[in-house]
Amino acid sequence: MKIIGITGGIGSGKTKVMEYLQETQGAVICRTDEVGRKLQRKGTSCFQKIVETFGEEVLNTKGSLDREKLAEIVFSQEEKRERLNSIVHPAVKEEVLKKIEKERKKGTEIFLLESALLIEDSYEQICDELWYIYVESSIRRKRLVYTRGYTEEKIEKIMAAQLPKQSFLDHCNRVVDNSGSFAETIQQLEQIMKDLTERQTKS
Ligand SMILES: CC(C)(COP(=O)(O)OP(=O)(O)OC[C@H]1O[C@@H](n2cnc3c(N)ncnc32)[C@H](O)[C@@H]1O)[C@@H](O)C(=O)NCCC(=O)NCCS
Numbered sequence: 711m712k713i714i715g716i717t718g719g720i721g722s723g724k725t726k727v728m729e730y731l732q733e734t735q736g737a738v739i740c741r742t743d744e745v746g747r748k749l750q751r752k753g754t755s756c757f758q759k760i761v762e763t764f765g766e767e768v769l770n771t772k773g774s775l776d777r778e779k780l781a782e783i784v785f786s787q788e789e790k791r792e793r794l795n796s797i798v799h800p801a802v803k804e805e806v807l808k809k810i811e812k813e814r815k816k817g818t819e820i821f822l823l824e825s826a827l828l829i830e831d832s833y834e835q836i837c838d839e840l841w842y843i844y845v846e847s848s849i850r851r852k853r854l855v856y857t858r859g860y861t862e863e864k865i866e867k868i869m870a871a872q873l874p875k876q877s878f879l880d881h882c883n884r885v886v887d888n889s890g891s892f893a894e895t896i897q898q899l900e901q902i903m904k905d906l907t908e909r910q911t912k913s
């Protein structure tokens with residue numbers, strides 16, 4: 711099974727790329743954002759630790775995590791973000807490793823793992839390749855305001871909490887430039903898949 715890590719800054723199109731490869735290549739996909747969200751549900755051990763660390767003010771009226779409120783805190787204060795990361799990230803990695811084992815046993819050929827934080831969390835050790843989905847930050851800002859209704863301020867703070875372009879370039883094996891139309895991105899993805907198939911045939 712080939713494990714490919716899909717990374718890049720917020721709003722670079724990682725999910726869109728993964729969904730395309732899921733549809734066209736039958737790849738199995740795993741998003742750490744989603745895994746994290748499940749592990750933070752009311753009543754879980756992560757949830758418990760978050761409430762102990764951040765207090766009940768990060769809960770909504772239903773007693774679940776108020777993600778917007780928590781985002782406000784952790785994207786403004788590095789020390790708080792590190793505390794949240796230290797609660798959530800190890801649990802996410804454990805879950806991801808379980809999923810990988812399950813798919814390996816099923817005979818899955820391509821497993822795609824998506825996160826903005828693959829490099830920080832040393833997923834290089836788990837992935838056979840890392841792909842950097844690159845989009846110029848001004849275009850990412852426009853897409854995030856338009857599609858998610860994020861404020862410019864929120865986007866700025868999240869971007870500041872993520873690695874700069876050069877670090878992604880230093881750690882990734884391939885770069886997909888998704889700044890243009892998605893049709894242009896598809897062309898790059900097809901080229902990469904062709905290269906992967908050729909390498910596999912040769913080895
Ligand atoms: C702060 C939280 C509650 C905000 O939740 P919300 O549902 O509003 O946003 P979501 O989780 O979809 O994240 C949106 C985007 O923000 C970026 N982001 C999220 N967490 C982080 C982080 N710790 N550092 C840098 N960027 C991050 C990613 O690009 C992500 O795609 C949530 O992001 C969180 O718990 N983050 C810490 C855990 C984490 O790193 N999760 C993601 C990978 S495991």
Ligand SMILES: Nc1ncnc2c1ncn2[C@@H]1O[C@H](COP(=O)(O)OP(=O)(O)OP(=O)(O)O)[C@@H](O)[C@H]1O
Nearest residue numbers: 719720721722723724725726853857888890891892
């Ligand atoms: N080439 C493109 N042209 C226009 N819009 C695009 C393109 N690629 C992605 N988008 C849009 O940009 C937005 C962000 O893309 P997506 O959600 O895939 O990013 P992401 O990298 O997964 O974000 P996050 O870091 O939050 O997980 C989405 O609304 C998506 O439809």
